[in-house]
Amino acid sequence: MSEISSARKIHFISIGGSVMHNLAIELHLKGFIITGSDDEIYEPSVSRLVKYELLPAMTGWFPEKITSDLEAVILGMHARQDNPELAKARELGIKIYSYPEYIFEQSENKQRVVIAGSHGKTTITSMILHALKFNNRIFNYLVGAQIEGFDNMVKLSNEAPLIVIEGDEYFTSPIDLTPKFMHYQPHIALISGIAWDHFNVFPTWELYVKQFESLADSLPKAGAIIFDETDDMLDVIGQKERPDVISTPYNVHPNKIVDGKTILITSELGEVPILVFGDHNMKNISGAHAVCERIGLTDEEFYNAIRTFKGASKRMELLGKNSDTLVYRDFAHAPSKVGATTSALKEQFPERTLVAVAELHTFSSLNKEFLKQYRRKLNAADIAVVYFNPLTIEHKKLEALTEEDIRTAFKRDNLEIFTDSSKLADFLKTQDWENSNLLLMSSGTFGDMDLKELVEEVLKLG
Structure with a gap:
């Protein structure tokens, strides 16, 4: 990847989206000239875009913002297929990305870890990022919520050898109905559990499950799938024979509750008091531990970090x-x-x-x-x-x-x-x-x- 020059310009169609505005901020901080449009923007996107002087002056779509000197346009899911800015970009032959496609291009030469599943993926991703930061590792990331100690939800740097991505199963963009997580082409994929909860997108349970099976089947040789073995359907997907792909199941982490406080029981460090609770979080910790083990953290490094994990924003x-x-x-x-x-x-x-x-x-x-x-x-x-x-x-x-x-x-x-x-x-x-x-x-x-x-x-x- 070449070094970023201040002359490089990118326009965001639907800049107010959760990941979209964070990606816009990250590229702005890297020296890109960023513009954007949206027909509705809510908090916290508004305040964060204002802070970096990236908030569009007016809501709406303005084809005149699409000029031939743009390096690329990044298209958000909130836009429609007939968006006038999208039409202008096509007319001018400007490269059009969805944000998953753009993230992949920026991380093509890195080890890619994708955290997927119907529930728990934000928390598991947050736990992994917390553990990496606690241990002073260099890494890139994309996560779906604000995390304590992280200014932005997206980080892209040339020197990081690794990127951890929270990947969802929903459509990539209005012109690409592929699940977002398929674009990341992970080397390691964790699937936290499958619960059909968006039947307006996937009208049948079978179609919904198929998205996760496709993700597991896409793993390369020497890849790894990490999955919640307590989920019956996921157990079927996880145990499916895939040549040269490592399959790692996880379960509720051994723990006990004393006076309203949860304590992990480990063979490595004995009892480890933590700040989160509930069987779902005990499974999240086991999943995060399995990922961290595969990307090079020791048990001691992981458990020392998880002691101080407070949870992701709005998650318990x-x-x-x-x-x-x-x-x-x-x-x-x-x-x-x-x-x-x-x-x-x-x-x-x-x-x-x-x-x-x-x-x-x-x-x-x-x-x-x-x-x-x-x-x-x-x-x-x-x-x-x-x-x-x-x-x-x-x-x-x-x-x-x-x-x-x-x-x-x-x-x-x-x-x-x-x-x-x-x-x-x-x-x-x-x-x-x-x-x-x-x-x-x-x-x-x-x-x-x-x-x-x-x-x-x-x-x-x-």
Whole structure:
């Protein structure tokens, strides 16, 4: 790869995307001249683009930004096939990349590790990055959430011999329906588990599973697949005979809970206290350990690092606490995640009342047919609450949901259901928070609820 010159110009179509804006920032810091467009940009993308003076002056699409001196255009998934800037780039014969294609080109001569799966991939990627940084390794990365100690979600440097990539199974761009992770061509692939939760993209379970099988089948000779052996379907994929590909299963890491604290049990270093908890995170740690072992970290290096891992942003994130109450937020937006997160918090603090709130926000979760996937997923909670915004259903052009639809799907008669975020907040503020924990689960915003104010009120009552 040649050294970067300040004369090199790249334009981002749909610059506001989570990875897209981080890639734009990284290339800006490397000396590229960066421009971009989008028809809607939300926080935290807005603030981060403003910081680096990369926020477009106006929202919308402007073909005049596409000029013949551009080295390339990077196309985000949010854009449409008929995007006028895309049309202009094609007309001028400018090289068009999706961000996975661009990341691959920049890492073609590196060892590539891809972390995939329906759940846990952000946390596992974050654990690996934390361990590498803790041990002063040089590496590149792409991860789907902000991590403590990392300024950006994308790092590309010429000197790094390795790149760790969080890879998802969804379409690459509006003009490329290949799963993103197929473009990275990994030498090592970890698949954390398969739970069908986006039937609008993959209408059948079989089609969804096929994406992960294709990833495993794509591994080169001397490659390695690392997989969660507790996942029945993944066990079938992982154990499939592939010539000259190493297959490594993992499971829940041995551990114990003492006074609400989780301690890993290791043969190498004895007992190792950690800051995260839950069986899903014990599996995440085992998966991260297996990857780190393959890329050259010793057991001692890994376990010394994992002691200080606090988790990725919005993944079982502690929003506030006092002696009686803990308040957590989790990105759980699919049935399997809701079930795992709720159970984990109850198991960690079995003597405390658990109030669990799940927002139905994604296309799948608001679909009447898909809702039955949530059956009994909130059963570990003492008080179970579901919130959804009818306006979101309208916006997604889905059939209206009734409270009875929700209650039937979750199979819980005493389920509390809210469609008004202010009433939800009032309900939470009137609970008895003595010796109780609150869990807020969503990929949305609970109707733009002021979570900081809610947490303060809850902790006052605890």
